[in-house]
Amino acid sequence: MQTALKHINGITPSVVSAIEARWQKALPFFKNRGHVIFISDRYRFWDNPGFVQQSLAKTLTDYGVKVTWLDGMSWRSSAPTVPYSSPLLKVEALKCLPVRRIPFVDSLSAQWQVKQIARLQKEGKPVTWVQGSLDERISEKLDSLDVFSVFDDAFCHSPENPLAQKSKLILSQNAFTDDRFRERYPNKARLALPPVELNEHFFQKESPRKLVPENFPKKIMGYLGAFFPEGFDFDILEKSIRALPDWGFLMVGRTNAEGAQKIEKLKEFSNFYHREWIPREKLSSVWQLLDVNLMFYRDSQANSGAYPVKVLESMYFGVPSVATRVPKTSSLEGIIPLSSDPEELINLARAEAILKKDQSKVFESLFYEMHPKVHLARVAEALSQG
Numbered sequence: 001m002q003t004a005l006k007h008i009n010g011i012t013p014s015v016v017s018a019i020e021a022r023w024q025k026a027l028p029f030f031k032n033r034g035h036v037i038f039i040s041d042r043y044r045f046w047d048n049p050g051f052v053q054q055s056l057a058k059t060l061t062d063y064g065v066k067v068t069w070l071d072g073m074s075w076r077s078s079a080p081t082v083p084y085s086s087p088l089l090k091v092e093a094l095k096c097l098p099v100r101r102i103p104f105v106d107s108l109s110a111q112w113q114v115k116q117i118a119r120l121q122k123e124g125k126p127v128t129w130v131q132g133s134l135d136e137r138i139s140e141k142l143d144s145l146d147v148f149s150v151f152d153d154a155f156c157h158s159p160e161n162p163l164a165q166k167s168k169l170i171l172s173q174n175a176f177t178d179d180r181f182r183e184r185y186p187n188k189a190r191l192a193l194p195p196v197e198l199n200e201h202f203f204q205k206e207s208p209r210k211l212v213p214e215n216f217p218k219k220i221m222g223y224l225g226a227f228f229p230e231g232f233d234f235d236i237l238e239k240s241i242r243a244l245p246d247w248g249f250l251m252v253g254r255t256n257a258e259g260a261q262k263i264e265k266l267k268e269f270s271n272f273y274h275r276e277w278i279p280r281e282k283l284s285s286v287w288q289l290l291d292v293n294l295m296f297y298r299d300s301q302a303n304s305g306a307y308p309v310k311v312l313e314s315m316y317f318g319v320p321s322v323a324t325r326v327p328k329t330s331s332l333e334g335i336i337p338l339s340s341d342p343e344e345l346i347n348l349a350r351a352e353a354i355l356k357k358d359q360s361k362v363f364e365s366l367f368y369e370m371h372p373k374v375h376l377a378r379v380a381e382a383l384s385q386g
Contacts, residue, residue: 009316009363011199023373026380027063035066035126039094039117042133043151044072046080046091049277052309053131053149054083055197055372061086068120070094073113110137117142127383130163132156139163147379149192150177154305154327159184169382173307176327190382193331195372196309198316211285212250212273221292221349222250224283225310227259231303233296233324234262239342240294240349241269249294252286253277287317291353295323296345303328311336312370315363320352335362 030036038045038057045051046069057067069091071080078093095116097109117138121128128144132151139145140162148167150157154177157163164170170185171192172178182189212220221240223232241249254277255263266272278286293314297303304327311332314321322345323329325338332338337348368374 009318009360011367012364015364015368019368019371019373022377026373026377029380029384030060030063030065030127030376032125033065033127034124035068035120036060037117037120037126037128038067038069038071038131039128039134040069040071040131040151041073041094041113041135041138042156043131044080045069045131046071046082048081049280050081050083052194052196055195056376057089057091058084058086058197059372059376061088064088068092068126070117107137110135114138114141127379129379130167134163136161136163139166142166144168146383147171149173150181150305152303152306153301154180155301156305169379171379173305174328174331175333176330177305188382190378191331192375192378193366193370194307194309195375196312196370197372198312198367198370211275211289212248216273217246217248217271219246219291219353220248220250220289221294221353222248222252222286222290223294223296223310224252224278224286224290224313226254226277227251228256229258229262229298231298231300231328232259233298234259234266236296236324236342236345237294238266240346241266241272243343243346244350245271247271248273250275250286250289252283283313284317287313287319290314290317290319292349293319293321294349295321295329297324297326297328299326307331309370312363312366315359315366318359320355320357320359322348322352335366 045053057069060067066088071091072093073096074093075096075098080091082091094113096113097105100106100109127146129147130145131149133156145167147169148163149171150173159181164181168188170181170189172181173194175191178189178191249272251274263274293310295308295310306328308328311321321336323332323336323338325340329338337352339345339348
């Protein structure tokens with residue numbers, strides 16, 4: 001069990017300086033453009049709990065750059081969850097018409113959305129940045145698209161379709177997705193791990209042992225985050241619980257109705273415990289409990305383009321990780337142990353807990369690559385060259 005905060009991998013001044021130096025070189029690009037328009041019609045990045053990509057908007061507005069985020073579609077007035085306020089930030093839904101199941105109405109709605117976006121694009125020289133998805137009919141009619149960030153579904157948009165064709169830069173979250181787009185666009189496809197805001201002031205500290213039953217095993221493996229049967233392998237989890245009765249298994253996060261049924265079945269085991277979703281800033285106590293982070297993902301289209309950001313948090317708290325080998329973990333080859341064989345995964349998990357490898361250098365590298373300022377700098381550098 002992780003019991004002392006001394007296990008936390010610190011963020012060294014040299015890394016912070018390197019990030020800031022790269023950001024300061026990139027900032028004039030965004031200042032010159034003056035405005036960034038983020039568009040996400042399929043995914044809602046500002047629903048609660050929000051996605052880590054919100055950190056991009058926060059960083060830009062903190063440095064005086066205007067941000068408009070068109071998040072999801074709605075014909076009603078939208079009320080997105082915005083955890084911080086800035087006069088430079090505006091988050092609203094793309095307006096659309098009701099009854100879009102009627103083809104004629106759906107076509108009119110798409111035309112209206114083209115006009116909404118085009119109107120914003122005419123105000124100065126903004127960066128237009130698609131996060132996740134944008135209707136191909138809209139992509140085709142817009143004069144310009146700067147960035148397309150592929151989100152969790154690597155197959156949501158084909159490389160042959162207008163969104164990928166017209167975007168000046170394509171960012172993918174994992175190696176599997178990058179390969180898919182780089183094959184057709186070697187000069188504009190880039191691997192860019194998702195931006196994560198992480199610092200020593202982010203997590204609140206509480207008493208770890210209050211989070212699990214009194215007689216729960218002291219050695220604990222588990223997972224922190226949403227886990228749905230489509231993308232999380234409950235079968236491997238159950239096999240692990242059965243194979244290691246002297247270990248506790250702690251799952252913290254949301255699931256759906258099907259997942260809740262599986263959770264109820266697992267509650268029959270005394271060495272399994274589940275807690276509902278806990279705000280990210282309060283997860284410090286849970287990370288202090290874990291000896292191993294179990295990322296038992298399934299091969300699913302819905303998560304084929306994703307990157308497991310939990311690996312960064314686990315390294316920050318000095319917790320080793322093991323994971324299944326699927327597209328989502330394609331960028332973790334050589335970083336953490338990967339396997340899709342249940343028995344091998346169980347053995348790897350036990351070994352990682354015993355070895356207690358020094359992860360500080362890997363953490364430092366990932367912290368740099370996943371910093372919001374580096375993510376933004378990568379975009380500024382690529383678009384400046386274009």
